[in-house]
Amino acid sequence: MRISADQGRCLGAGQCVLSAPDRFDQSELGLVEVLDPEVPEGDEQRFRDILDLCPSQALSLEA
Amino acid sequence: MTVLPEYPQARGCPFQPASGYADYAPVSKVRLYNGREVWAVTGHAEARQVLLDPVTYSSDRVHPHYPALAPRFESARKVRNFIGMDPPEHTVQRRMLLSSFTVKKTNALRPRIQALVDGLIDEIEAKGPVADLVPDFALPVPSIVICELLGVPYADHAFFEHQSRRVVTGSTTLEESADAFAQLKGYLDELIQRKQREPGDGLLDTLIAEQVETGGLTRAELVDIALLLLVAGHETTASAIALGVVTLLEHPDQLTALRSDARLLPTAVEELLRYMAIADGIARFATADADLAGHRVRAGDGIVVVIATANRDGEAFPSPAAFAVDRGARHHVSFGHGVHQCIGQNLARAEMEIALGTLFRRLPGLRLARDLADLPIKEAGGVQGVWELPVTW
Numbered sequence A: 001m002r003i004s005a006d007q008g009r010c011l012g013a014g015q016c017v018l019s020a021p022d023r024f025d026q027s028e029l030g031l032v033e034v035l036d037p038e039v040p041e042g043d044e045q046r047f048r049d050i051l052d053l054c055p056s057q058a059l060s061l062e063a
Numbered sequence B: 001m002t003v004l005p006e007y008p009q010a011r012g013c014p015f016q017p018a019s020g021y022a023d024y025a026p027v028s029k030v031r032l033y034n035g036r037e038v039w040a041v042t043g044h045a046e047a048r049q050v051l052l053d054p055v056t057y058s059s060d061r062v063h064p065h066y067p068a069l070a071p072r073f074e075s076a077r078k079v080r081n082f083i084g085m086d087p088p089e090h091t092v093q094r095r096m097l098l099s100s101f102t103v104k105k106t107n108a109l110r111p112r113i114q115a116l117v118d119g120l121i122d123e124i125e126a127k128g129p130v131a132d133l134v135p136d137f138a139l140p141v142p143s144i145v146i147c148e149l150l151g152v153p154y155a156d157h158a159f160f161e162h163q164s165r166r167v168v169t170g171s172t173t174l175e176e177s178a179d180a181f182a183q184l185k186g187y188l189d190e191l192i193q194r195k196q197r198e199p200g201d202g203l204l205d206t207l208i209a210e211q212v213e214t215g216g217l218t219r220a221e222l223v224d225i226a227l228l229l230l231v232a233g234h235e236t237t238a239s240a241i242a243l244g245v246v247t248l249l250e251h252p253d254q255l256t257a258l259r260s261d262a263r264l265l266p267t268a269v270e271e272l273l274r275y276m277a278i279a280d281g282i283a284r285f286a287t288a289d290a291d292l293a294g295h296r297v298r299a300g301d302g303i304v305v306v307i308a309t310a311n312r313d314g315e316a317f318p319s320p321a322a323f324a325v326d327r328g329a330r331h332h333v334s335f336g337h338g339v340h341q342c343i344g345q346n347l348a349r350a351e352m353e354i355a356l357g358t359l360f361r362r363l364p365g366l367r368l369a370r371d372l373a374d375l376p377i378k379e380a381g382g383v384q385g386v387w388e389l390p391v392t393w
């Protein structure tokens, strides 16, 4: 699975950066940037929980 | 005829939600001060459902259907900024500010916040016990931080602290809040004009250069945004710091756990946020008919999302009434959810971590100098907290 981010929806709350600073960052404009989209097998639930915290539903998992 | 419970209801204990509507979960009708019946959304999943859907559940505070939860909120209708707008209008304004509130930018402020907190504790120690932590500690921390961030002279802090208190507190009357808004607007309008002549290096200066001078915002719009940041940035966080002290002192085993492992500080702050629910509830209105937990919501109906009870929903938080500094749950709705979720949340987290962590480290014998039951509690609704916090050590 891969993490997909929609900058058009992101409102810069930074929840993703708090959850996984090794995976997410914020651009100069304050919008999400995915540093590494690969979700290792077995780690899907942890990332579903992280994605669920995003208040603007800007993040999703894709096959 | 059944009598509906009222919203808001006064808290008996400053960190416990009022118990009066817990039996009506997750969605039920309540009655506001003016007799209007609105939906109280007290379940966690239902609260998120409402807050995630700004098309069906509008934040437009100017709209007559937007419920005023207390008389003072009527006057706030005239203030137009993004907390009271829906997308796409909301999104345009919020994005102008995002670059100043990233996790990186707020973390860069930590050394400054630490120095500020240490300086205030030096003064408290020098004066000796007893200290009132509200004016001596909890208020100045967020107040100085937001002033420096915006580029507002801190010399003027007494003025706007007083005025913004009159805006957000439960007992404020309509006339009083209207006057407070007018005073704050006049002050900010003058400040922004002065900055147009003599630019500084705060967020307001950036917004003048990037937005006002290019036509992205009018000066009046910037005044309303500045007003939001100034009020939003300090009364809430000040309450969270003061009530955080009370909550930790009232849970000595949890305080001991936190003291023995400083790495628990971020999760302890998150649990405090969930448990205290400083913003008791937030309002919306339905723009269309909708289903909500089996109820038929009609277009025009008012909604209050009761943050305090959503944060105690057992479906979302096991043993919800327990205060546990190692819970590690961040899905509370204390900062809201959806597109309006607090833009200042990471700044608030940094301020709470540094203020509470440093206070309990430097004053290990800290305790209340008055019984919990005798602390003056803020009125029902709006921002919750205590007016005074006398402590000794």
Ligand code: HEM
Residues within 6 Å of the ligand: B061, B066, B067, B068, B069, B070, B073, B074, B076, B077, B079, B083, B084, B168, B227, B228, B229, B230, B231, B232, B233, B236, B279, B280, B281, B282, B283, B381, B382, B383
């Ligand atoms: C200058 C800044 C602010 C303005 C202009 C403002 C405006 C308003 C308005 C218009 C309302 C309700 C209006 C109505 O019911 O007709 C309100 C309510 C409220 N505000 Fe503020 N607000 C400000 C800052 C904040 C912030 C940032 C918080 C953070 C928690 C806050 C907490 C609340 C709460 C808890 C309510 C009651 C629920 C609600 O009606 O949404 N206020 N405020």
Ligand code: HEM
Residues within 6 Å of the ligand: B059, B082, B083, B084, B094, B146, B228, B229, B232, B233, B234, B236, B237, B240, B278, B279, B282, B283, B333, B334, B335, B336, B337, B339, B340, B341, B342, B343, B344, B345, B347, B348
């Ligand atoms: C513990 C402290 C704080 C709490 C509990 C809190 C709570 C909230 C809540 C519940 C909302 C959502 C309102 C809604 O959905 O209608 C909100 C929005 C907001 N908060 Fe905070 N807040 C805090 C600190 C701050 C700080 C430090 C700042 C500014 C520096 C700030 C600025 C704002 C702004 C500008 C909004 C409006 C966001 C939008 O509409 O997109 N808040 N806050």
Ligand code: SF4
Residues within 6 Å of the ligand: A005, A009, A010, A011, A012, A013, A014, A015, A016, A017, A026, A031, A032, A053, A054, A055, A056, A057, A058, A059
């Ligand atoms: S959590 Fe969502 S809204 Fe917040 S920065 Fe990440 S993607 Fe953007």
